[in-house]
Amino acid sequence: MDSNINIDDEEVSPASRPNNPHGIFLDFRFQPPLLFGETTGLTISEDGLTGYNHGVGWRTLLGDNTINFENNPGKYYFDIKINTVSSSWGNSIGVADKAYNNSSTTILGYKEYGGAKSWGWFSYNSGLEGFLHDGVTYGEKPNKYNDGDVIRVVIETADKSISFYKNDVLVGDKPFVDIDSNEVIPAFTLCGEADSITILK
Numbered sequence: 750m751d752s753n754i755n756i757d758d759e760e761v762s763p764a765s766r767p768n769n770p771h772g773i774f775l776d777f778r779f780q781p782p783l784l785f786g787e788t789t790g791l792t793i794s795e796d797g798l799t800g801y802n803h804g805v806g807w808r809t810l811l812g813d814n815t816i817n818f819e820n821n822p823g824k825y826y827f828d829i830k831i832n833t834v835s836s837s838w839g840n841s842i843g844v845a846d847k848a849y850n851n852s853s854t855t856i857l858g859y860k861e862y863g864g865a866k867s868w869g870w871f872s873y874n875s876g877l878e879g880f881l882h883d884g885v886t887y888g889e890k891p892n893k894y895n896d897g898d899v900i901r902v903v904i905e906t907a908d909k910s911i912s913f914y915k916n917d918v919l920v921g922d923k924p925f926v927d928i929d930s931n932e933v934i935p936a937f938t939l940c941g942e943a944d945s946i947t948i949l950k
């Protein structure tokens with residue numbers, strides 16, 4: 750990441766940086782999927798930092814740490830590297846309400862699947878690509894992310910907002926503000942037959 754960006758300048762970058770009082774790195778790993786295993790197409794690495802999809806199908810990974818907007822005020826962020834994303838399918842990156850349940854086919858940001866609300870950057874060419882919540886897109890439609898891109902997700906409790914960066918560049922201002930949740934968890938949907946993402950520490 751470009752350490753020359755001045756995060757004190759809100760017009761340049763409201764995102765947090767490591768060891769900076771403006772934000773805290775959200776330290777999490779992927780949780781083992783509730784009903785998925787290697788035989789059903791979704792696996793995680795032994796260190797819990799990389800998620801893999803095997804075969805085409807919408808499958809959602811959750812993190813093992815949450816942010817409570819009332820108990821943990823502040824600004825948080827995490828970075829995800831796109832290892833592989835299928836050009837014909839896509840992924841979704843963002844957060845879900847703590848109650849989100851990934852025990853069946855779920856798509857982050859789409860129709861409140863998984864038993865709770867979610868907010869994501871959806872890369873699938875379906876008319877719904879972009880910043881997606883409850884099956885509705887918000888803000889300007891961003892360019893897709895591709896293999897090798899690093900996506901930063903920023904959660905701010907003051908205005909209950911979710912914003913996104915691609916390779917250190919803010920994308921689409923803040924597509925989600927005053928979200929309808931008091932506690933969120935990192936969430937990621939993979940679909941392509943060899944899609945893979947990694948949490949960067």
